[in-house]
Amino acid sequence: MPSIDVCYSPELLHLYELEGKAVVAVDILRATSTMVTAFAHGATDIIPVMQLEECRAYAEQGCLTAAERNGIKAEGFDLGNSPFAYMNGQVKDRTVAITTTNGTRAIRMSEAAQEIIVGAFLNLEAVAQHLRELQLDVLVVCAGWKGKFNLEDTLYAGALAERLQGEFEFENDATLASLYLYHAAKDDMVTFLRQSSHVRRLENLEIHKDIEFCLQHDTYNVLPVWKRDRLVNLKEFESLGV
Amino acid sequence: MPSIDVCYSPELLHLYELEGKAVVAVDILRATSTMVTAFAHGATDIIPVMQLEECRAYAEQGCLTAAERNGIKAEGFDLGNSPFAYMNGQVKDRTVAITTTNGTRAIRMSEAAQEIIVGAFLNLEAVAQHLRELQLDVLVVCAGWKGKFNLEDTLYAGALAERLQGEFEFENDATLASLYLYHAAKDDMVTFLRQSSHVRRLENLEIHKDIEFCLQHDTYNVLPVWKRDRLVNLKEFESLGV
Numbered sequence: 191m192p193s194i195d196v197c198y199s200p201e202l203l204h205l206y207e208l209e210g211k212a213v214v215a216v217d218i219l220r221a222t223s224t225m226v227t228a229f230a231h232g233a234t235d236i237i238p239v240m241q242l243e244e245c246r247a248y249a250e251q252g253c254l255t256a257a258e259r260n261g262i263k264a265e266g267f268d269l270g271n272s273p274f275a276y277m278n279g280q281v282k283d284r285t286v287a288i289t290t291t292n293g294t295r296a297i298r299m300s301e302a303a304q305e306i307i308v309g310a311f312l313n314l315e316a317v318a319q320h321l322r323e324l325q326l327d328v329l330v331v332c333a334g335w336k337g338k339f340n341l342e343d344t345l346y347a348g349a350l351a352e353r354l355q356g357e358f359e360f361e362n363d364a365t366l367a368s369l370y371l372y373h374a375a376k377d378d379m380v381t382f383l384r385q386s387s388h389v390r391r392l393e394n395l396e397i398h399k400d401i402e403f404c405l406q407h408d409t410y411n412v413l414p415v416w417k418r419d420r421l422v423n424l425k426e427f428e429s430l431g432v
Numbered sequence: 433m434p435s436i437d438v439c440y441s442p443e444l445l446h447l448y449e450l451e452g453k454a455v456v457a458v459d460i461l462r463a464t465s466t467m468v469t470a471f472a473h474g475a476t477d478i479i480p481v482m483q484l485e486e487c488r489a490y491a492e493q494g495c496l497t498a499a500e501r502n503g504i505k506a507e508g509f510d511l512g513n514s515p516f517a518y519m520n521g522q523v524k525d526r527t528v529a530i531t532t533t534n535g536t537r538a539i540r541m542s543e544a545a546q547e548i549i550v551g552a553f554l555n556l557e558a559v560a561q562h563l564r565e566l567q568l569d570v571l572v573v574c575a576g577w578k579g580k581f582n583l584e585d586t587l588y589a590g591a592l593a594e595r596l597q598g599e600f601e602f603e604n605d606a607t608l609a610s611l612y613l614y615h616a617a618k619d620d621m622v623t624f625l626r627q628s629s630h631v632r633r634l635e636n637l638e639i640h641k642d643i644e645f646c647l648q649h650d651t652y653n654v655l656p657v658w659k660r661d662r663l664v665n666l667k668e669f670e671s672l673g674v
Contacts (some may be wrong), residue, residue: 202443205579250583337447339440341605362629363583374612387604425670 194347196347196364199334200292200299212326213303214317214350216344217314217333218311219392220258220271223310223404226275229423230312230410231303232282238294239287248287254280256288261392272400285420290332297416300331301381303373306416311346312409315426318353318415330359330368341371341386342404345379347419348372349407435569436596438589438606441535441576442541451583454568455545456559456592458552459575460584461634462513463501465533465552467648469515471665472554472597472652474524478663480536490529498530503634514642515554527662534575539658542573548658554651555590558667560595562655572601572610583613583628584647587621590614610629621647 197206201417216222225236237271239245242264249255249268256269263270269280288294300306304326309317321328330350332409333373348368350358360366378403383389389401411423458464467478479486484499484506491497498511505512511522513532530536542548546568551559563570572592573662574585590610592603602608614620617624622644625631631643655666 199441199444201447202441202579202581266663331662333604336445337443338604339606339609341609344605360579361627361632363577364581366627367581367583367586368585370616371609373653374616385603385608390547392555 192325193268193359193366195225195328195360195362195389195423196330196331196332196344196368196374198276198332198339198344199337199365200296200331201334201337203299203331203336206329208300208302208329209304210304212305212307212321212328213300214298214307214309214328214330214335214392215293215296215323216330216343216346217293217296218310218404219388220273220400220404221288221290221333222308224271224273224287224311225421226312226410226412227309227410228276228286229279229414231276233276233286234283234286234422236414237285237287238297238421239289239296239358240298242289245287245289253285253287256286258290260291260396261311272397273403276398292335296331296333300387300395301416303329306415308421309346309350311349311405313412314349314353314412315408318350318352318410321354322357335388340388342383342431343367343391345372345375349376353361433601434567435598435601436593436602436607437570437572437602438526438584438586438610440570440574440581440606442538442573442577443575443579445541448571450542450544450571450608451546452465452568453545454547454563454566454570454650455542455551456549456551456563456570456572457538457542457575458572458585459538460552460588460646461630462561462646463530463532463549463575465554466513466515467516467530467550467656467663468552468554468652468654470471470518470523470528471654471656473521475518475528476525476664477506477527477528478656479527479529479661482533482536482540484531487529487531490528495529495601497526498640500532502533503639514639516642516643537572538575543629543658544575545571545573550656552593553591553647553649553665555654556591557650558653558655560592562666563596564599570596577630583655584625584631586610587614587617633674
């Protein structure tokens with residue numbers, strides 16, 4: 191039986207063997223939720239980059255550019271990091287180059303893995319189903335907040351573990367803790383997360399609507415995976431009416 | 433109001449400001465539980481060291497030496513890492529040089545802090561009371577397991593947060609998660625931890641009795657703190673009849 195483990199921060203990634211594994215990269219608020227939303231609304235591919243300048247340069251290649259720093263859209267870019275900005279038809283059939291504080295880092299640091307999948311509550315079942323088919327050991331890589339543990343990525347890891355329970359082994363402490371926390375939070379995740387420093391920081395930026403959206407389960411049947419130098423969608427995009 | 437935060441691994445310590453803070457170093461299974469037990473049974477000071485050879489060299493200075501690697505007493509040392517080995521009068525009025533897999537590392541890596549305190553369930557209230565008096569910001573540094581998150585140190589962080597609730601701010605995600613997990617586990621921590629990989633690894637080594645002992649709350653009124661190059665006990669040793 192394949193296993194599932196959780197790495198709470200990119201700063202701990204060196205402790206994990208990535209080769210031959212499926213990594214699920216997650217940054218619920220908001221990078222990976224936004225990437226999933228972009229694919230659901232027709233983006234053809236997404237290029238996650240670390241630096242603002244590198245991201246800006248992709249405009250010359252005809253890409254849309256998206257950047258967020260400290261929770262706010264960076265100046266001089268087409269898009270920020272709010273999923274709602276990706277729903278107006280603008281991203282359809284386009285390549286989006288995106289740089290975000292934490293999420294991009296989690297993806298790019300996982301390149302030794304056999305497969306990198308972008309996870310969010312929005313595409314939870316699509317990822318779970320893909321992992322059942324892959325039958326590889328899974329490592330959920332939480333983006334965290336500037337390298338530190340955060341609750342929302344951990345809750346996602348718990349939600350994914352719950353979906354895979356009985357089909358994957360998860361006897362390690364990080365997965366068990368994630369599952370316990372998800373069980374404590376699942377009936378009202380918005381209230382649960384309102385205690386979180388990161389969420390309160392975002393609420394100060396008036397993006398409460400984003401947070402509620404990013405916590406919705408199974409809204410989109412999309413499956414972003416890393417191919418060579420970018421993310422592509424393994425499923426035909428399919429918006430479920432949001 | 434001072435704050436309390438939790439660092440889940442020494443590998444994340446570089447993300448935290450230590451200066452001016454009180455660090456509570458914790459390695460429940462079993463380094464810090466054993467250190468607390470040693471002080472409760474009359475040890476005058478404890479020298480935590482990283483390497484086996486460095487530890488062995490302290491024998492020439494008249495110290496007792498204690499070493500554990502991968503859960504087992506290392507060959508050629510006076511003591512291992514089981515708290516019961518420190519209860520037979522052997523450590524009374526002696527200096528103990530001790531090296532352990534994870535716990536020593538958490539202590540030595542925290543030397544930039546204003547005060548380093550050794551925490552365990554066994555001296556939970558003694559530490560909480562000291563922190564109330566100090567009125568410094570607190571960082572609980574979990575030893576983890578080979579750098580990874582572990583449940584038992586996290587539960588201790590949650591237990592300490594519960595004791596300090598209302599007197600310390602803890603709005604960060606790691607402290608909130610620790611508190612939730614402690615609430616889920618506290619009525620039967622042995623059963624809760626039996627799911628843990630680390631605890632099952634230790635149970636294979638037949639130290640179930642140690643685990644039950646290390647999860648007891650408030651057994652000893654001792655307060656090991658770091659002074660210059662070693663740990664000393666700020667309270668007169670006091671065994672509560674164990």
